[in-house]
Amino acid sequence: MHRIGVLTAFHSQAYIEKAVSEIxxxxxxxLPYERPSQISELYQKYEYKVDGFLLSGIYTQSVLSQELQHVSVPSVYLDVSEGDFYQELFNIARTNxxxxxxxxxxxxxxENxxxxxxxxxxxxxxxxxYSNEFTDYLHEDVYERLxxxxVSLWEKGLVDLSITRMSNVVDELKSRGIHTLFLFPSEASIQDSIRTLIHQIQELKLLNNQTVVGHLSGKQDQTNQIRIEYIKQFEQKYGYSxxxxxxxxxxxxxxxxxxxKQMTSDFTSCSLSIFLSEQLQEQMHVGWGTGKSLLQARLHAETASRQEQGSYVLTESDLIGPMQGMPTTVNRDFPAGDQLMNMSEQSGLTILQLQKIQAALKRVGSDVISSEELAFYLGVTIRSANRILKKLEEANLAEVSLKRQERLRGRPKKIYKIKV
Structure with a gap:
């Protein structure tokens, strides 16, 4: 059974509870919060107690990204689709x-x-x-500002309806006599996001069980038996196997x-090489390799161990190291920074989003991808993936390559050829 932490604004909890009641x-x-400052506190408290986090919206996600250097647990945020949005506007127009x-x-x-x-x-x-820039929402007193x-626009007689995604302001607005509509993702959207999160959790578990090889060498003429004894001490002391x-x-x-990942603090510092260097009084280096097979992992480990100094990790896409504090990641076959900046300006997507898309294409092993596949690898809803692909298409960074129809049933799926 998976354990999912639901990090949500206090007043949004009931909406999510209803959507997940039969799952x-x-x-x-x-994990409800009443103030933005509680978001990262709750995340850190439950980070190692859950398999993943369901976040009540992009606001929750943005606060976490701003306050934490690294979000290691799989997470997805709930998003109001344009379909949900326009359906609600249509219902209002039809009735009132x-x-x-x-x-x-x-x-x-x-951003949206x-x-x-x-x-x-x-x-x-x-x-x-309220603002053109989402960063203007990332303040502790955002509720008061909203x-x-x-209130200021209502007092001037300029508006008849307030529509908000911030559930924690709804009660206060209504108490002041303001006609307020709280917009939240539909139950179908919430369930879709949960399915995406489960895929992400399962993929991470498969990855965490992937075999890794370390190729260890020292600078002095030390017998391997002595080194092995100290490696066993390290295992016993820190609980590794x-x-x-x-x-x-x-x-x-x-x-x-x-x-x-745990031993290297997410590839920033190799605790094994540090421990052995201190105990053996010699400079020890470890080249770590991952791969789809034991042979590939061994080849990557040998390549990583041949770096000039320090310990490195060679994955299928990156050479990371030397692991002596903050890591340096060398991306292979990815466009240079200036090129990414130009693509970002063209599409309206952030550089980080473009890098994630590149990583997704690397995982797929092709420059052709569907919205479902992109949603899976980015950890977003299919609706969000469709919006991302649409932005790329409008910026001439993607084109519809072909349409695939499985077993000749249902609507055909668009497949995009990405030029990022």
Whole structure:
């Protein structure tokens, strides 16, 4: 059974509880927050107690990204799709009438492309928005700022409806007599996000069990038997489990990817080489290799061990090291920084998003990918993946290559050829 931590704004919890009430074989641990400062605290408290995190929105995700250097546990955030958004607007227009220019929609920003409203409405027809930049929301007093924004426009008689994604401001707005609509992802969207998260968790577990080989060598004429004794001391002291092969003058260590990540603090510092260097009074280096087979892992380990100094990890895509503090990652076959910056400006996607897309293509082993595959590798919903692909297509960085129809049933799927 998977354990999922649900990191959510306090007033959003009921919506998620309803959507997950009938999902079996998953234990949901609800972690509600009332203030933005509690988000990273809750994450760090439960980081090693859950298999993954379901985040109630992009705001929760953004606060974590801003405050933590590394988010190691699989996580996805709930997103309001354009379909959900326009369906809600249609329902309002049908029942009460709707003058969009007299509404506040406080979550429209450049990052979500204003939910497409800029393409279909003139400037005079558009709703009031809080800010164009999502970074303006990343403040501890964001709730107070949003409430003040809504109240000021209502007091001036400029609006008839406030629409918000921030559930923690809803009660206060309503208590002031403000007609408020809280917009939250549909149950189908929430369940879709959970499926994406489960795929991500399963993929990580497979990766953590992948075989890793370490190729260890020293600078002095020390017998391997002495080195092996100290490696066993390291195992016992820190709770690791290795297979050790004496291939004099080198040693081969076999472990798992999960143990390697832990032992190297996510590839920043090799605690084994440090321990052995201190105990043996000689400079020890370890070349670590991962791969799809034991042979490939061994070849990568030997290549990593031939680096000039320090300990390195060679994966299928990266050479990481030397592991002496913060890592340096050498990406192979990826465009240079200036090229990525130009692509970012063209598409409106961040450099980090583009790098993740490159990594996804590397995993697929092709420059052709579907929205479902991209969603899986990026850890986002299929709707979000479709929006990303649409932005790439509009920037001439992707094109529809072909349409695939499985067993000639259902709607054909678009397949995109990516030029990133």
């Amino acid at each position: 079996e074989n998953i234990e949901f641990i609800f 009438g709707l003058n969009v220019s007299r509404t506040i929609i406080d979550f429209l920003t450049i 492309n204003y939910m497409g409203l800029k393409q279909i409405l003139t400037k005079d027809e558009r709703p009031y928005t 409430i003040e924004f809504h 290795f297979l050790i092969h004496n291939k004099y003058p080198e040693l081969e260590i076999i472990t798992t990817y999960g143990e390697l």
